[in-house]
Amino acid sequence: MKIKMTAKTGFRGYQRIGENVTKGKPDMHEAIDCYKEVKHGMYGALGETLEGHNHWPVNPSNFNSVMEEYISLVTDLSRKIMRGIALALGGSPNEFEGERAGDPFWVMRLIGYPGVSVSNSPYMLENDIGCGAHTDYGLLTLVNQDDEISALQVRNLSGEWIWALPIPGTFVCNIGDMLKIWSNGLYESTLHRVINNSPKYRVSVAFFYEPNFDAVVMPLDFCKQKTGGVEKFEKAVYGEHLVSKVLTNFKTEET
Ligand SMILES: O=C(O)CCC(=O)C(=O)O
Numbered sequence: 612m613k614i615k616m617t618a619k620t621g622f623r624g625y626q627r628i629g630e631n632v633t634k635g636k637p638d639m640h641e642a643i644d645c646y647k648e649v650k651h652g653m654y655g656a657l658g659e660t661l662e663g664h665n666h667w668p669v670n671p672s673n674f675n676s677v678m679e680e681y682i683s684l685v686t687d688l689s690r691k692i693m694r695g696i697a698l699a700l701g702g703s704p705n706e707f708e709g710e711r712a713g714d715p716f717w718v719m720r721l722i723g724y725p726g727v728s729v730s731n732s733p734y735m736l737e738n739d740i741g742c743g744a745h746t747d748y749g750l751l752t753l754v755n756q757d758d759e760i761s762a763l764q765v766r767n768l769s770g771e772w773i774w775a776l777p778i779p780g781t782f783v784c785n786i787g788d789m790l791k792i793w794s795n796g797l798y799e800s801t802l803h804r805v806i807n808n809s810p811k812y813r814v815s816v817a818f819f820y821e822p823n824f825d826a827v828v829m830p831l832d833f834c835k836q837k838t839g840g841v842e843k844f845e846k847a848v849y850g851e852h853l854v855s856k857v858l859t860n861f862k863t864e865e866t
Pocket residue numbers: 720722742747754756762763803804805815816817
C-alpha cells in the first residue's frame with residue numbers, strides 16, 4: 612500500500628483486487644502498473660493525467676533494476692517484431708520509426724490473479740472474471756504468463772473463445788488498436804479476457820509497446836491500397852486513446 616496507485620501518482624503503482632474495471636465490472640486481479648516516465652509539461656494537456664515516475668516496492672532491493680532491464684530487453688524485442696510486421700505489410704522496415712513509434716511509449720502491468728478456492732468456486736464461475744474482454748490499446752503486447760495455468764482466452768474469427776495455452780519460454784503477442792488503424796485492419800486488435808479457474812494464484816507480466824505518446828495514427832497509404840483504397844478507421848491520437856482508457860479503467864478513491 613506504500614506504492615498505492617492514485618490519480619496523484621499519475622496512475623502508477625499498486626491496485627487492489629477489484630480496483631481495475633473493464634466495461635464497468637471489477638476485475639479479479641491485483642497489479643502494479645508502470646508507464647514510461649512523463650515529465651511535467653512534456654506533452655502539455657495531453658500528458659497531464661500520466662505525469663509522474665514509477666513507484667517500486669523497496670523489497671526486494673533489486674526489484675527496480677530487474678524491471679528496468681526487463682523493460683529495456685522487451686522494448687528492443689518489440690521494435691524488432693514491429694520491423695517484421697512492417698515488412699509483412701509490404702512497407703519498409705522503418706515504417707514504425709520516427710514520428711510514429713521512434714520514441715515508443717510503453718506500459719507494463721505486473722498482474723496477480725487469485726486462484727479459486729473450493730468455498731467460493733460456484734460463485735466464482737458466475738462473477739469472477741480475472742480481466743474482462745478488451746482489446747489492447749497500442750501496437751504490440753508481449754504477455755509473459757505462468758507456465759502451468761491456462762487462463763488467457765482469445766476470441767477467434769468465428770466468435771469462439773479459445774485458450775492461449777502457455778508455451779514455456781514464449782510470449783503471447785497481442786495486436787493493439789493503433790496497429791489496427793495503421794494497417795487499415797490488416798492486423799486486427801484481438802479481443803481477449805482472463806479467467807483463472809485454477810486453485811493457484813496466477814502471475815502474468817504484460818508489456819505494451821506503444822506508438823509515440825503524441826502520435827497521430829491513421830491508415831497508412833500502402834495499407835489502404837491493399838484494402839480497397841478506403842480508410843476503414845478514423846484517425847486517433849495515441850495519448851488521447853490511452854488516457855481515456857486509463858480514466859475509465861480505474862476505480863480510485865481519490866481522483
Ligand atoms: O494476464 C494476461 O494473460 C493478460 C492481461 C491483459 O490482457 C492485459 O493486461 O491487457
